[in-house]
Amino acid sequence: MSNIRGKAYGMNVITPMKRWKTKILNILFKVLTIKALQKDLHSLSFIHFARWTVIPSKKFPNFPEQPTKEFLKYDYMMFESNFNGSWNEYIDAFNSVLSLKLNLIWFWSENYPGSQPLTPFKDYITHNQIYTDYYYMAYPGSAVNDVKNALDVHRSFQDLVKLTEQDDAQFDKSFNKFFVGAQNKLGASGSLGSEMT
Amino acid sequence: MSNYYEKFYGYTGFFPILKEVREVSHTIELRKLLSVLPNAGGSLFSRTGLVHGARLFILDDVVYNGHPTTAEHLEYEYLAVSLTFDGELEFLAEKLAEFGGEEFKSIFSHCYGYAKVELNAGSILKFLETGQVTTSFLYVEADGDLQETLRALLAQKLITEMLAKAQFLNTADKRALVLETADKIRSANLPLAGDFIEERN
Structure with a gap:
């Protein structure tokens, strides 16, 4: 199990959200696809790839062989990032450059403390982070x-x-x-x- | 809502892990397997020639974030799969059918739905699509496809050497050196995806 491969660190964070909030968040993600709004991400210059995925409570993948279906009350937002450097450096830099955008995205997650001050934000990320079991990078x-x-x-x-x-x-x-x-x-x-x- | 970022595809999937009662659970076996599965050049995703980054992790349960939210639990444990690669999911399924081999089977045979999967592109594609969750927002910083990136990393080193040599040359020799370097870059074996460069040389 490793979150690190060579110069890259892989982070996974999954947070619960009330279902009605997903629609708002999806609009935000659409807005974020406008390239001009991604200049902050570009300016960080240490993120290989990043993604957000909302898993609707009733749309967890279901295979016919499963005896029962998944039933959850909350939708879940998964954030994944591949970056260079340590976890602390990343969160610090991410937070100082993208503070407003982070708030816009995570604001909808349950009990999100806000990106400022930094300590509760880091506590929140740590609490919701899931370690990577297998990590591959093509140019580590x-x-x-x-x-x-x-x-x-x-x-x-x-x-x-x-x-x-x-x-x-x-x-x-x-x-x-x-x-x-x-x-x-x-x-x-x-x-x-x-x-x- | 998009699985795409320019020419890149961001695949996100959740595969429920088998709940059969047995001495060692599928989750424990799978976690052990993932911890030792090779991730260097020649490994599963390296062989596809398309994948820039891959990660797999087991989602045992969802996280409870405290009052006033309600605690809830997953009915199944899931194998979460995230892949960032060149092109379309169909291409990846083709490559996994061709090069996935036993490693692909050894991972996904712990999940529901795999028992019916055959090692052909159509069957793998259907399996991947059934487990797929649409990526909401994907971001990729560098714009080169995998083959171009690997060649560029190799070229960067050769070009650096060329520029060091070129400092004191006349124009004709510089021109010859540029052409010689271009030939070297063209004919060099591409670095193997997944490897550190010094491991190869």
Whole structure:
């Protein structure tokens, strides 16, 4: 059992919600699909993937072989995140950048204390967190910024390769432009790195 | 409400775990299995060539958050499955049918509905769809598909080496070095999904 794979930490939080609140929350999720509203998530730069899933009380998956159906009073909201760094760093950063949006989403969960002050918020997350039993990451040695930088550098390099037909003066200019763009995005990520606790 | 984020698919599923009375419960066996199931290159989700991230956990029960809410309990324990991958669920089912093998069976044979599943794409797809809960909101930060990302991570290292060498070269040599590096990137074996890079080299 591990919430950690390489540089990534996987967090699962499941909180109960009154059923009538799900409709409101679903509207909020629709609004959040507008890309301009995701700039805070982008600015965090350490989240590989994140997702929220509402499991309606009467829509837990049901297989014909099950002797009885699941029957619950509450709907449940599951939040999952894959991020780089430790749990504490993540919650601190998540909370300071996304405080308002977190409140908008978790406000509908039962007994949510609000994102400020931080201690009750962390207590709430801890209380509702479920540990991961199996965790796979395709590039465990690379943080999100490593991946984004690698993609940028490789794409720019492919453009540079197309310019090798240019005359010397032009190619020199193109090469220097590539170098300036790439110099802060270089390195060799992907190794095991230091162990996270 | 969306299982999609651009070209990525976010699959969320809950699979009720068998409640048969036996010496060791299915839940305990499954948890033990998941704790030792390989997650490096060549493991179950690595072999699909599509999955960026996968996590499985057992939901024993729901959490009680105190007064004034009412305490309630799950009738079943569930295996929760979250996968973020390239493309469509149909593609993943095809890959799981082709490469899932015994590992896929060893996990899901502890769940209701698996007994009737055959190792073909249609049957696996139906099973995954029955256990699926629609993801409400999915977010993926980097925009490369898995193969492009793995190649880019490899390329980044080779490009770094190239730039170190290029510093004192004339234009013709720089051009040759760029083309040589491009060839190296093209012909290099792609890193295996799930591995640390140094483990491979």
